[in-house]
Amino acid sequence: xxxxxxxxxxxxxxxxxxxxxxxxxxxxxxxxxxxxxxxxxxxxxxxxxxxxxxxxxxxxxxxxxxxxxxxxxxxxxxxxxxxxxxxxxxxxxxxxxxxxxxxxxxxxxxxxxxxxxxxxxxxxxxxxxxxxxxxxxxxxxxxxxxxxxxxxxxxxxxxxxxxxxxxxxxxxxxxxxxxxxxxxxxxxxxxxxxxxxxxxxxxxxxxxxxxxxxxxxxxxxxxxxxxxxxxxxxxxxxxxxxxxxxxxxxxxxxxxxxxxxxxxxxxxxxxxxxxxxxxxxxxxxxxxxxxxxxxxxxxxxxxxxxxxxxxxxxxxxxxxxxxxxxxxxxxxxxxxxxxxxxxxxxxxxxxxxxxxxxxxxxxxxxxxxxxxxxxxxxxxxxxxxxxxxxxxxxxxxxxxxxxxxxxxxxxxxxxxxxxxxxxxxxxxxxxxxxxxxxxxxxxxxxxxxxxxxxxxxx
Numbered sequence: 161x162x163x164x165x166x167x168x169x170x171x172x173x174x175x176x177x178x179x180x181x182x183x184x185x186x187x188x189x190x191x192x193x194x195x196x197x198x199x200x201x202x203x204x205x206x207x208x209x210x211x212x213x214x215x216x217x218x219x220x221x222x223x224x225x226x227x228x229x230x231x232x233x234x235x236x237x238x239x240x241x242x243x244x245x246x247x248x249x250x251x252x253x254x255x256x257x258x259x260x261x262x263x264x265x266x267x268x269x270x271x272x273x274x275x276x277x278x279x280x281x282x283x284x285x286x287x288x289x290x291x292x293x294x295x296x297x298x299x300x301x302x303x304x305x306x307x308x309x310x311x312x313x314x315x316x317x318x319x320x321x322x323x324x325x326x327x328x329x330x331x332x333x334x335x336x337x338x339x340x341x342x343x344x345x346x347x348x349x350x351x352x353x354x355x356x357x358x359x360x361x362x363x364x365x366x367x368x369x370x371x372x373x374x375x376x377x378x379x380x381x382x383x384x385x386x387x388x389x390x391x392x393x394x395x396x397x398x399x400x401x402x403x404x405x406x407x408x409x410x411x412x413x414x415x416x417x418x419x420x421x422x423x424x425x426x427x428x429x430x431x432x433x434x435x436x437x438x439x440x441x442x443x444x445x446x447x448x449x450x451x452x453x454x455x456x457x458x459x460x461x462x463x464x465x466x467x468x469x470x471x472x473x474x475x476x477x478x479x480x481x482x483x484x485x486x487x488x489x490x491x492x493x494x495x496x497x498x499x500x501x502x503x504x505x506x507x508x509x510x511x512x513x514x515x516x517x518x519x520x521x522x523x524x525x526x527x528x529x530x531x532x533x534x535x536x537x538x539x540x541x542x543x544x545x546x547x548x549x550x551x552x553x554x555x556x557x558x559x560x561x562x563x564x565x566x567x568x569x570x571x572x573x574x575x576x577x578x579x580x581x582x583x584x585x586x587x588x589x590x591x592x593x594x595x596x597x598x599x600x601x602x603x604x605x606x607x608x609x610x611x612x613x614x615x616x617x618x
Contacts, residue, residue, distance in 0.1 A: 165281060168194055170265040171273035172258045173617030179253030184261050185617055186247045187278055190269050192234060195247040197268030198261060199232050208234045218251055218261055228257055242278050243285035276614025290599030291320045297614050298552055306429035307379040310550050320598055322549050326362055327594040330587060333358045337584040359571050366564040369551055375542035376552040382431030383540050386459040389468035390478040391439030394496040398468055398523040399436035420454060427537045440482055464540035465491040472500035475509055483512035492539055493518035499525050559597045566590040
């Protein structure tokens with residue numbers, strides 16, 4: 161363990177800003193001594209008992225001044241979050257007061273914690289594995305209840321157990337192979353069918369986990385949905401209708417929106433990032449031209465498009481060019497202004513976007529807006545089967561894919577009649593990948609990448 165990880169650390173563990181309560185967390189071998197240096201118990205004995213709230217005062221001992229009143233709780237290493245001595249001090253949630261408490265703690269012998277250092281210490285001390293550590297950060301930052309539920313299950317070890325189970329299947333398979341190789345005279349031969357079935361079973365489980373990442377990414381990062389169309393077809397009105405608030409400026413004049421606006425909505429637990437942007441067409445101003453250029457890039461990178469068409473007028477060349485421009489993107493054709501008499505030539509429009517789903521709405525009256533939200537989830541949302549174990553991180557997906565590639569290679573070798581020794585050697589290559597998944601095999605670069613995304617007090 162590095163010398164820096166043997167220090168006693170201190171940080172504010174509650175979110176930035178004012179609140180009813182603020183928590184100072186201290187962890188390390190000198191946690192109690194540092195806490196006593198800044199907090200004075202009201203009880204005459206001054207004895208601190210584990211897992212008991214002690215009433216007292218935040219005291220600046222350098223000047224002999226009492227700054228606040230609160231509680232202190234001590235957790236011995238065997239039961240603490242970090243598996244080190246931990247003290248938490250509960251004060252009023254004044255940012256100025258909490259920052260001063262940290263400064264006093266540093267003067268008393270602690271140092272400022274790094275981002276995620278409490279959780280890093282918990283991981284290094286065997287409190288949980290890397291998947292569970294990632295789940296803690298995911299739970300803190302959850303942007304939907306579905307994601308929070310998944311993250312909590314993974315914090316409790318559900319995904320780790322799944323990975324451990326797959327690794328155990330591979331180890332059992334290797335034991336069979338190596339027993340047959342080491343003791344051929346004892347008739348421990350493993351049949352080809354038995355091998356193929358065992359490898360195929362693990363690959364199937366890996367496939368299911370890998371496919372779940374589509375849903376996991378949608379839950380974690382959200383889906384980006386760009387609203388595109390020519391000027392004055394009602395994009396901003398539709399944007400406001402989907403948000404159910406007047407977020408974008410709406411006017412009857414073409415080119416009102418010159419930059420893009422991004423806002424979030426939740427649809428059945430999936431975060432959707434809506435982007436309203438400048439209408440495509442002939443720019444009348446350099447700012448509008450720049451807005452169109454930015455809109456083009458945003459639309460190209462979006463997970464899906466709402467192509468808005470004015471159903472109350474004949475389509476024009478700009479409408480058709482937009483459909484050509486985004487022919488390869490997932491899209492929903494939105495025939496807006498359906499409260500007015502129809503005039504658009506649907507067949508001509510559909511010929512430019514064959515097979516594209518469409519819907520009639522009135523952004524002004526709210527007609528079919530709820531149905532449009534559901535269609536957005538159906539068309540752009542994750543297609544992976546809803547299941548308890550969902551991969552939320554690209555790191556996890558990449559390692560699972562690499563493990564699958566190794567086992568698929570072994571599967572081909574089985575079909576082609578390779579010897580058991582070579583097959584066993586190939587299968588064995590997958591074990592370190594499972595170790596990297598759970599953090600049994602540690603990489604300093606990976607640890608920094610994971611824990612630097614944590615807040616300082618966690």
